[in-house]
Amino acid sequence: MNTTQPTVGDNPNREALRAQVAQSLRKRHAREKRFRRFGLMAVVAGLSFVAILFTSILTKGLPAFWQAQVIAPVFFDPEIIDIPARPQLQRGETPAQFEERDHAWQAELGMVNWNRILENSVIALKPELSSERRDVRAMFTSAERFRLRDMVIADPSLVGQTLDMKLLADANIDVWLRGNIDRSLPDEQQQLKASVRALADQLHAEDIIQIKFSTALFTNPDSRSSAASAGLAGAFMGSLYMMLIVIFLAVPIAVASAIYLEEFAPKNRITDIVEVNINNLAAVPSIVFGLLGAAVFINWFKMPLSAPLVGGLVLSLMTLPTVIIATRAALKAVPPSIRQAALGLGASKMQTIFHHVLPLALPGILTGAIIGVAQALGETAPLLLIGMSAFVANIPGSPVDQATALPVQIYLWQGNELRNFFEARTSAAIIVLLALMISLNALAIWLRKKFEVRW
C-alpha cells in the first residue's frame, strides 16, 4: 500500500499526532462554546431590551396616576353665584334663537368669580390665609373653576350647598411637592413664587393637599392651559370611533376578498398580480397610506379634516391586507377532506364554503382581525397627515367631529414645554395604550388556544 499520510499505527509519530489532534479539538470546542455563548448573549440582549423598555415606562408613568389634590369643603355661595335661572325654550322661538340665549346665560355663568369660591374652600379650613388669597388661588389648576361651573349648570340646586370635594392642584405644585424639580434651584429658575412654594409645603404637611389616585387622566379631555387636568377622554372616543369603522368596514371586506381569492378566483396571471399586490400592500410604510388619505379623502372628496371618519377609512385600508392574508391562511388550513365530503354529498361550492369551511376557519379569522385592529390602534403617522396633529379640546360627539387618537395624543403631549410634568403623563398614557394592546393580543391568543382544532 502506498500511503503518504502517517497513520496512527506508526509508532514514533503517534504521540505527536495525538497531541496535534487533541490541540485542534480543544480549539474547535472552545470556538463552539464561544459561539453558543454569543447566541445566548443575543437572546439575553433581546430579553433585556424588553425588560428595560417596560420597566422604564412603568417607573416613569405609574406615578402620574397619583396627583396632588386639595381636599376641602366647597361652599357654593349664593352671593357669589348671583345669576338668574336657566332660560327655557319659549313658544314661537326658533332653536337658533334659544341656543343664543342659552349661550349668553352660560357666558354670564362663566363670569362668576369661581376662583373666590375655590379660595374660600381652603380659607374655611385655615382662616389665617384670608390675607394671602393670591397664593391660595395658585394652588388650584385653572380648569377647576370651570368644573365648578359645569357642576352648577348640570344641577342648579347646588347653589347654597357645601360639598366635600377633591380639587386638582396646579401642575407646578404637583411637580414641586413630588420633588420632580430641584428644590435647591434659585428663584429665577423655579416655576412658582417662593411664597406659593412655602404655602404648598405647609398645606401638604397639614394634609390639606394630598397626593391621591386620580381618574382625571381617564375622564378629562385634553387641556392646554390647565396641564394637571389634561386627560385622554377625547383621544379614547376618537380611537373608539376609528376602531369601530375598521371593524365594521375592513374586516367584512377583507374576509370577502380572501374567500374570493382563495376559493373562486381562476388561477391565472391576473390573480397572481392581485396576490403580489396584496402582499406588497402589507409591507408599504404606513405614512404612504396617510398621503393617500390626504390626497384622496381630504383633497378630492373634501371630507372634514381630523375627523375619525377619515382616520377610520385610512386605517381600514391599512388593515385590509393584514386581515386578507390571515383569512387566507385560515381558509387554507381547513383540510380538503371536509370540502370534498360536502361536495360529495351534493353541496354546491358556495354552500360548502359558507356552511362548512368558513365556520371552521372562523377562529383563525377572528385572531387575524383582532391582531389587525390592535396594530391599527397603535398607528400614528397616517393620522398626523390627515390633520390630527391639532389640539382638540373636547370629546367628539360623532365620527365627523374633530377628534384625536390615543397615539396622536401621546405624540402631542411629549412635545409639551412643561417637561417635568408631561414626561410622566406621557408615560402614563403609553401605559394605557400598551394595556389596551396587550389585552387585545391576549384576547386573540386566548381565542386561538380555545378554538384551535388540530386536524
Place this chain on the structure above:
Amino acid sequence: MNNLTLIVVLLALMAIAYQVGLVRSKAVAGTGNNRLHSRPGYYGSLVALWCGLPALALFIVWSLLEPSIVRMLVMADVPNVASMSDTDIDAFMRRLQAISSGFGVGDVITPIELAAAEQFARLQNIAQLCKLAVMTALAIFGLSYARKKISPDLRARNQVETAIKVFLAVCSGIAILTTVGIVLSMIGEAMRFFQFVSPLDFFFGTTWNPGFSSTGHGDGEFGLLPLLWGTLMISGIALLVAVPIGLMTAIYMAEYAPSWFRSFAKPIIEVLAGIPTIVYGVFALIVVGPFFADVGEMFGIQVRATSALTAGFVMGVMIIPFVSSLSDDIITQVPRALRDGSLGLGATRSETIRQVVLPAALPGIVGAFLLAASRAIGETMIVVLAAGNSPQLHANPLDAVSTVTVTIVNQLTGDTDFASPQSLVAFALGLTLFVITLGLNVIALYIVRKYREQYE
C-alpha cells in the same frame, strides 16, 4: 322622510319579498319529476335581491346627484350668484339649510334668503317624495317580475350564488383599487410638484431648505440627497444592531435552546414587534437619548441626545423580532440531511451552522435582511421624535439628521391647500419612498421564493 328611514323601508320590502318568494315557490312545487330545483329559501332570496338591488342602485345614484342638482336650481334664482365665490355659495347653502329646517339662524334673514330657503325646502320635499316613489315602484316591479319567474325549473340557487360571487369579487377589487389609488394620487401630485421644481434639482440637489409657502412659490431649495442620506444612515445603524442580534437569536433558538426556553423566550421577543412605534419614539427620547449623551460625556465625546445613533439604535431594537422570526423560518427549512451529514463527518455544531446551514440558508437570510431594511426605511415615528431635525449632509452619526419620512410629516402638517410646492413636495417624497420600499420588497420576495424552490 330622511335617508335612514328610506333604507329601513327598503329592507322591510326585501323581507316581504323573501316571504313572497318562499310562499310562491312552495305553492308551485310539485312532486316527483316536477320538484323544485333549489330549496325554497333560495327562491325567496332571489325575489328579495330583485326587489332590493335595483332600488338600492337608484338610491345611491340619486343621493350622489341630488345635492348638486338642488344647489344648481336654487342658485339659478338667486340674483348676484356670479359674484359669489365657492366658499360664499357653501356658506349660503348652509344658511338655507338652517333656515328651512326650522332651526333658524342667529341674525336677520334677508328676503332673498327667505325666498331661496322656501324654494330649497320645496325642492327637497319634492326630491324626497320622488325618490321614495321611484324606489318603491322599482322594488315592487322587481318583486312581481321575479315572482312571475318562479317555477320548478328555475335554477334559483345558481343565480343567487352568482350574485354572491360578484359581490365577493367586487370586495377583492377594493384591495387593487387601493394600490391604484396610492400610485395615481401620488404620481398626480408629484407631477404638479415637478412643475415647480425640476426633477434633476430634486433628485440630485444637496440642500434641503424649503422655506414657507407664504413667501412665494419655488423660493426654497428642494434637494433630496440630505434626506436620503439621513434615511440610509439611520437604517444602516438599525440593521447593524438588529441583524447580528436577530440572526444569533434565531440560530440559538433553532439549534441550541431547550424547548422550555424556546417557549418562554420567543413570545417575549415577539412582544417587541407588537409595540406601537410611538412608544419606541418616546422611549428613545426619554431614556436612550440621555443615556447615550451621558456615556458620550464620560468619554469626552460630544453626543447629542437626539441623533442618528439614538434613532438607529431604537429602530434596531424594534426590528430584532422581524429578523429573528424570518431567519428562524429559513434556518429550520434547511433539510435535516445536510445537518446530519455534517455532524456525521465530525463537525461541531457551530461549524455545521457556520459552514453548512448558513450558506444553505443565505438567500433567505438576504431576503430577510432586505425586508428588514425596507421596514427601517419606511419608519416614521421613532425618527420624528428621536433623530433631531437637521437635514444636512454630514457623516457624523452622533449628530442630528433628518429623513424622508420626517420631512413628509413636517411638510404636510400645516396648511391643506395642496397648491404650494412646499406641500406638494411631500407627495414627491412619498412617491420616492414607495418606489424604494416596493423595490426592496419585490427583490426580497423574489429571492426568498427562488430559494424555497431549491429544496422542494
